[in-house]
Amino acid sequence: MTVGVLAHLFGAMPYEQIAPKVASFGFRHVQLALWKAVSDIDFSKPGALSPGLAQAIGESFHKHGVSISVLGCYLHLFDRREEQRRENIERFKELLRYARFFGAPIVAAETGTYPPGTYTDEDWSVMRSTLEELAEEAEKWGVFVGMEAANGHLIGTAKELDRMLREVPSPNIGVVLDPGNLLHEGNIDSQDKVIEEAFSLLGGRVIACHAKDRIQEPDGTVITAAPGYGKMNYKLYMELLEQMKPHVHIIMEEAKPEQMPQSKSYIETIRRQAAEKAALLR
Template identity: 30%
Template structure:
């Protein structure tokens, strides 16, 4: 397994400085959301070929792979203008991902926390957007990776299987698996069974895993935690990785630089 990090958790830096820092910290890989990670890039429209060339060269020099080119868009929004912008931005980033050698372009399927009724309304819009972006991925021989989140239209195993059934192209459409985004009721969930059900059914589509942990405050609010100190029970996930995907990218999200060493050590146990 290859241990990586969401790069902008270290703040916004010059391209070369960030690549050097990640190598010194001990990472093998990074998820890059360019407007969040690099100085001089405020939005995706600011990206130039010079930026992409610098990124590719710097990250190759420091032996940091780029499994995910982050471009999280509001794919299911019923507002046609918002949705069109999301699709076009993702198409642009698919081309950019080829330039920097990224494995996939990663996105969730919405921005806001949706109600049950809203998820149903947004779902067909999400599906249409995914199909449009995958068409571009096929032309470029690039990959789109979608990330399930329980408060988004792509909320559960059934939704994931439906998307892959409709798209019928698991070469150009992949999955980012983030356990923390799928565990709505940790206090009432048999996690051994829950993660087994997820991984047995959709494991073959997973390209990357996000690794994070959290606790709930008195109001059931989300509070990031060090790995192993929150509610996520990783034993079942670890065993699945060892048996089925020993070469998986593990990308730490919500990392606190002060405790990066402990988190890296935790992931090395995988």
């Protein structure tokens, strides 16, 4: 039930230095975004990976007791510039092909954004085609595409992600659930309903989770904070998670290194209590 962390929260560094840093904070797994976390290899274009390189990076983590639970892929998946979109898709597919050499079962992403109110039916159609292509590649290699809904993105709600999963019904597409990404100024006052709806619609497809926190400022603005530093209902989040997906990986976001020990302890304490409660109900 340990909590992992985004590797790039420690900054970019040579890949052999990442795992010792992560392990020194007590984390046993990470979400690794190569082009955000690794400084000594250029991953800005497709083509850099090989089985040898992926194994070398994976082994550099494993020897320090750290696994790579998720490969992060921060790319715009329905970019309206066709050439750029094709490059982004090829970068994602390269991660899917080599994921097993890292020891990672999931390659995860959000959809990408344009200004609010500008999304079109064509954008949705392009995203669906992209996901179909990525799912086909994932099925070849026995790994998962992890899709995350995030406010402001084309897929910004649990309902929208549920719709996309119904339109692309591949068993190799799963959900990376982050309730913090679903909360905003318009729904923060009914956050329990938002969290419950997310689990009702998506709980059975969850393959990994993210953990951040949310705070509503006096002027009504909702900002992001490290776990335990805000007002998100983690008790509800962890109880629903333990009921539906016990032992699923949780990856911490947003925290600065000096906040990580407290945030890690906060999540693990609430999760342990939720697991004990869930065990009594089984």
